[in-house]
Amino acid sequence: MSAPETAPEATDDPPATGSSTGTGTGTAYDAHFRVWRGDIEGGELTDFTVEVNEGEVVLDIIHRIQATQAPDLAVRWNCKAGKCGSCSAEINGRPRLLCMTRMSVFSRTDTITVTPLRAFPVVRDLVTDVGYNYAKAREVPAFVPPEGLGPGEYRMRQEDVGRSQEFRKCIECFLCQDTCHVVRDHEENKRPFAGPRFLMRVAELDMHPLDAAEDEGLDRKSAAQEEHGLGYCNITKCCTEVCPEGIRITDNALIPLKERAADRKYDPLVWLGNKIRRRTT
Template sequence: MGYEAHFRVWRGDAGAGELRDFRVEVNEGEVVLDVIHRLQATQCPDLAVRWNCKAGKCGSCSAEINGRPRLLCMTRMSVFAEDETVTVTPMRSFPVVRDLVTDVSFNYEKAREIPSFHPPTGTAPGEYRMRQVDVERSQEFRKCIECFLCQNTCHVIRDHDDNKRAFSGPRYLMRVAELEMHPLDSHGETGGDRRELAQAEHGLGFCNITKCCTEVCPEHIRITDNALIPLKERVVDRHYDPLFGLFRRRKD
């Protein structure tokens, strides 16, 4: 059976905006994105919302629902009581373009700062050999759909906009961790060091492992436990392990 829900939707642009109230029809089995589309079709044809696949795989429809970062297409209306007000707002950590659409170009800028995978010199692609455990580790990180919900909820970015210059956020520290853990990555052959890059260029030290990024990930990637903490451990080993320090001095 359908019912009429009370929605509060943020309307505005980079200059100013406000929450506006609407009564919208909801049918059984629908998700929040369905209701937003009905709102566009019946009351607000100029409402801006970004979406694409409607299957939780493109990451386009990221927003905040009742203050929690979520995908509009993966949030079922059945999780809300029929008399509950559903508030939909744009992601708070990124500049608003219009209505529910935000400018997420910060994330693509950070992605370009990470040196790409560097295969072993003299090894042809068909000759690559990896243990299954290493394959599975990389596969978990590659489940990321770049919805940027982890970036949005990370308080280092969310509460301190100035940190964006020095902190890439959990999504791209996870990318650095993926490459650092990859047994066939030979970035070091070119004089690079992904551990130093993580600490000095991408702000790994700002992360205090609250696991808020993991909690909002729609792909259930264990970002903190499997990427950020191991990367921190590798950085600590590099700087503070006495045996590694001795080896480094002898090598120099």
């Protein structure tokens, strides 16, 4: 795929006021969209002039383009409520959900450029192959139930529940994976690096007080570093900035996981304590 062009990033400026250039209702106007059309072999940005009405989001406009000008335009979407993560794309170069980006954040004179997620192969138009993410998900060992406890017998402190609950808000939109420059700019890193979404999953399991992974010989901290590429992350916080659920991926998951992994590997007291514990169990 040839790299699609991008326009300057959108601002939160209110739409320009003045007479409508659309239907004459005073609220509708005509906007200039540039939408990437093509497939894995290549493509280009196509210009559209399309009506925008009050309260609409970018996904509404993409649907209107489909209905009136480009019926073969491919776009992935499902819930239109910001909860399924399907309609991920890049709007003026920034990874966003099409259904959660209101047209009111743009000026009426802006050219709005919509392109597919740059980190993943294009299937067609705005639809990308995000199979990389599901492959990485399968590489993270699941929660290990504690021995001797059955369903309904788990007990946790509320603070531990709250800490991991933040990470469970993830809607699998993969915007964090797309914006992570380790994945986005270096194709060769996709094999050794899980990306922020799945390092966050490792962190969630590692801090879970009932996870009995170590009893089964699984060291999640070491696995994060040696198998999932934790060291590739240089905590730029770009993943946190694009998360539509407001999860503090870097501060609450990746940095603490890095600290615990470093302690496990380099702190002599932690190393000695682990050795003693293994001998006594």
